[in-house]
Amino acid sequence: MDDFAFKKRYTYGSIMIDIDSHRIIDMINSRELEDVKEWLNTYKNLKVISRDGSLVYKNATSLAHPKAIQVSDRFHLLKNLTEYCKTYLKTKFNVNVTIDEIKECSAKKAEENQTQYLTLEAKWKEVNKLIESGIYKSLACKQFNLNIKTYNKLIKLSTEDLNNYFLNTLEKRQQIKREQKNLIINKARELNKEKYSLTKISEILGIDRRTVKKYIDPLHIPKYTRQGRLSILDEYKIEIKDMLSKGISIAAIYRVISGKGYKGSNSNLRHYCSKLKKEFNSNPQNFRKKIITIKRSILLRGVYKPLKSIHELDEKTIKIINKKYPFYIKIIELISKFKLLLKEKNVENLTNWIVEAKSLNNSYINSFINGIKRDIEAVKNSIKYEYNNGLAEGSINKLKVIKRIMYGRNSFEMLKNKVLYIESTRSFN
Incomplete structure (x- = not known):
């Protein structure tokens, strides 16, 4: 059982698929509690219901079929966990994650x-x-x-x-x-x-x-260039050089010296800083540090797949990241353990995983934990049984295609009749 949108964020319907035959059995023009409960009551022989984490479907199923086995969809569980982790990591990492590695420059x-x-x-x-x-x-x-x-x-x-x-x-x-x-x-x-x-x-x-x-004075010696011309930056040059050596941006330097009375332009400062950088770069003694920059998007891939399979990250870089950002590896390990838990069908380890996740004291992870605790039996059944909502997702895609064929200009009854008619004429091997 799953929901589908007639108009996203406004109107939704519910669809039911037979786990054994893979056929769409029925659909209604609502996903409200009372409507779904009444709908489920018309099917007296339901024993197992696979659904997403929706509390509406949970409560409706509990009221209509209290003895039925409810199975939460593993895909949605994993998707919710990875989305929470991804959002958390976005708050911790800048778009470009820089790591400083001290390294002497070669001759x-x-x-x-x-x-x-x-x-x-x-x-x-x-x-x-x-x-x-x-x-x-x-x-x-x-x-x-x-x-x-x-x-x-x-x-x-x-x-x-x-x-x-x-x-x-x-x-x-x-x-x-x-x-x-x-x-x-x-x-x-x-x-x-x-x-x-x-x-x-x-x-x-x-x-x-x-x-x-x-x-016309024979003793006159021509002067061709102006000597000793003062610069508006003269009184700030030592301070500028010091800030530049510390890696402070030119924009920040401009704000500092402007607050101390500098009345010149930003471009004048940039031109002077450019000269200083050239002098600094031309001195071999200044080649001490190699800066490694990694895009945040690369690190976020670790939420979905093993770090070793990300070709932009070698072992050395992974070690540096883990040392500088220990929270990152904890999140990655937490996701890996949850995936392993689902794969090995180990229901007993779910409690241990929740305790470990709770110990991180992370508000994003805690939100996910609170969600699965509200539906803990269905979550345990998702680990225990092979049932999933893949059939529902595929059927909803088929339903959307039928809607598009009619350019969306159809009533719910027409859409329902067409979908059920197509399902009744399908042949299965």
Whole structure:
């Protein structure tokens, strides 16, 4: 016996299937206590009734057939237990579960991280040193992550072109500005030699006459970059570096320094932190820790199947998880013991299992225990007997197909007559 929905969360019906013949016997347009009791009373010869954990079906059966053996469905029992455990584990684990494992970085790894942040010019010089020491060009380039085609191109350049090639965009821009500034200074000095006034030179070159006066001074040394420019982050740099080394997020750092008077933007802080991270990552002494991240969804699979069968988890990772999160293995073991209890048909062990589960003092597990205690005889019978609600689930699927064939535009009586007619014409081997 099981229920089925005409309209989910609104209207339901009940269906009855013969355990021996697998035929749908009858169905009613309700799952209320009085209706189900009256329905069951019309079948005087019922000896065994397999059902889910519904208290309505339990009470209706007890009133209509007090001597009948009631069997709770094992699938629903196990499903309820796993759902309670899954919900509990979701409250304990984040979406990504991280485990820190201390591990010294190998010399090779440290070297790779060092070369990652070398400039093109530095790589070029290091590769040349290796080649001069007798190492093949291809191996030398590979060691410093320099494309061999780039290296061959650099060989053909003159010293001047090579220096220009190594300049980054900012340096090239600064070089152009220096050249333009030198041209203006030289032009100002030439015009001054030709006896032009400061005002006239200022008009010709489009610069302030005070700047002209400064440029024509033979002792004047041009300054091409601003020296000693202060940053709005200067007073917080030590604190930022300390927080960053502790693994605090940039968003959290921004909130801390903003509370202490920082008025700059978040992007300015992120840019500075990015530089610090590069410096930190380029230092081999900082490669101490390997972080293992496991998705929560992978751990939740352990609720349904053995941990050893989950290919994302190896033995070492399982040991780390069990050591850091002991509650996890207790939940998994509890589910495994319940499955074994059902498999071995050991009714006596149910009491011991309930005591063990109760000792965990877990509100989710306690809710499941309270549910099976309310229906303890039917639960024991589910362990003892082979009966289950698989027939009902299959028949409900068939009923849904018939409903869809009629596009749901049918009365209950029409649906019932059609289902029972199809059942009466079925042949069984």
